Amino acid sequence: MTDKVAIIDVGTGYTKMGVAPNSTPQYVIPSVIGIRDQKLSSTITKKTGLEELDFLIGDEAVSNSKAYPSEKFMSHGIVSNWDHMEKFYEQCFYKYLRLNPEDYNVMLTEPPLNSPENREYLAEVMFETFNVKGMYIAVQAVLAICATWLSKNQTSQKLTGTVVDSGDGVTHIIPVSDGAVIPSAIKHIPIAGSDFTKFILEMIRDREPALPSDEAMQIARNIKEKYCYVSNHMVREYEKWDSNPQDYFKKYEGVHSVTKKPYSIDIGYERFLAPEIFFNPEIYSTQHTTPLPVLVDTAIQASPVDCRRALYSNIVLSGGSTLFKHFDKRLQKDITSIVTKRLAEHERKSGVAPTPIETKVISHHFQRNAVYFGGSILAQSGQFASLVHTKAQYDEYGPSICRVSPTFSSLM
Template structure:
């Protein structure tokens, strides 16, 4: 959360609420909720990008406005974001809470993928300025879910969107299991989870080739093994865990969960191939990474290499690749940029700071006249959101 025009959010807190049964006034939100997990029950109002408890979500928003931002929502226009394929009913519930409970004067609900594209456009190193800034394939991976969203001229192609139940939380759990399997580490479930989270964020990276990385580890461990200090002061060496945990995105069968075995580059290719043929070149040329789970070192390089191999292999089936005109081979470009971790927020900050932003918002007067159904209409693109 933060204010429009800033380059980074003022506050980042988990969407976690800790409550006690039959006590509506004894609750904690965010980091405080996680610290109170031993005496309170933890609740997650958002799961896999969708709001599951609107009462808890309203309490969460109230905490954000008054405790962190310390602002009166009646005096500010509010921009919120929504995941792809969000139900129109959820958009209406959001409008009801914002206009009736918080009495905001103006509200805009933005599509996360479009805002992520705008954030990549803010970085001069991200893409060629001759490209269309609102056309690209967004790979958005956070803590709970990974979305692959093709966007053409600002429109998300809903029929091609895919969501993957593999994201940062699964990587943390896999890394926690790797640590607990080691005989030299004795940790409680809470401590091992915290250690896994810290190792994931500070030391993990994506390797170009898994067998070669294990060979390198055997030949010269000093190039890979790094020391890590646990919360209780215990020190341990972290080796294969560093590159094996994020490998889940490229070899998901390692998790042991048979319900999902398709590598992420293959899914990105499937999404682009499901789009109209005249849009595919622009989508391949601008594959934008977004979210904290895409921040692993060399994540973008591995994605681009694997995706390029998939495209060339498909061309080799239909014709001799050496004889194919180079102009016929689509350019594959994966964009990693400085706004990547908070790409959606940075795109929203840019959009909300524009002079034309108030003209695109829904107002309290319109809500009182027409009801929450006004949020089914996009004023930016002049179309229904459904």
């Protein structure tokens, strides 16, 4: 009988959790914790029936932020407060998943370049506090590649590819060869989902006096998720809008949660300008001006020569900020253009025509939860039981066994 596996993917913005073989997470909650403020009057908590709780997590922490000020314990994928992280895991196990961790193997995720010390501390928390049966710490990029195996665009189950992972806080470009990350080639962009939301908010706030200030951020987030798309060319897109504005301008209508008054907001050029930040970041930031396609190409060129073709042919998308309509097509077009120009320059200088390089960007239905879905696939594989770190191993050798987790081989 296959051991039961719980999967918890804690990201900077959101946490996805569930039990294999579920293909989608059972719960998706904000990665925040609210610690009760003892200085506040107990009146607030008594009204909500929360007076006996010391802390809350996820949506409860956000909705009760007056009595339980919300704090993030993750920064760019790295744990910044281990005490809060431990409390967060406690609620994930017992309140949300409602399982006894002693009966489960647990698959946890980590960003690239996570320190060995963080892995050891995570092992101590899992084995000593929760007494889990076994644990495996998987690199998020590797799981994202596994999530493409069931995609109609994928033709083989390989563990080599370039992962473009963009969530709420940061965007990473991570080359992976045979299940192992190439650390020296990793690139990152300090631009992700929250930046697009802020950009949209700035644009609509300048022209919409009816915008409710207390709901403005959520409105901007809704516009981003429902109306934004990636254009093929920014200047030409402006021309299309100006020639047929009735086809592109939209209206966002809502009702204020407190006053119950309806409001209407015009949605304009931010529909394509927000995602355009990926390809022309100078419209948003003066600190970072390198387009995403250029960074993807740079990351692959920084990888070993013998795996570059495979990295170009399997560019994998992961995270909610890669879900913009036409994002995959624009990224593939721009990377192909960069590669084609380099090959043409090589031919001009050498007089020898190089072998063409295939560039392929893989998108699929599980993109938003790609890391969780990839973890679910690997948790069901025959290799998982032999690669997981067990409680017996921890008791014998200590937390150092988790400094490195064995990598999966191709399952073909």
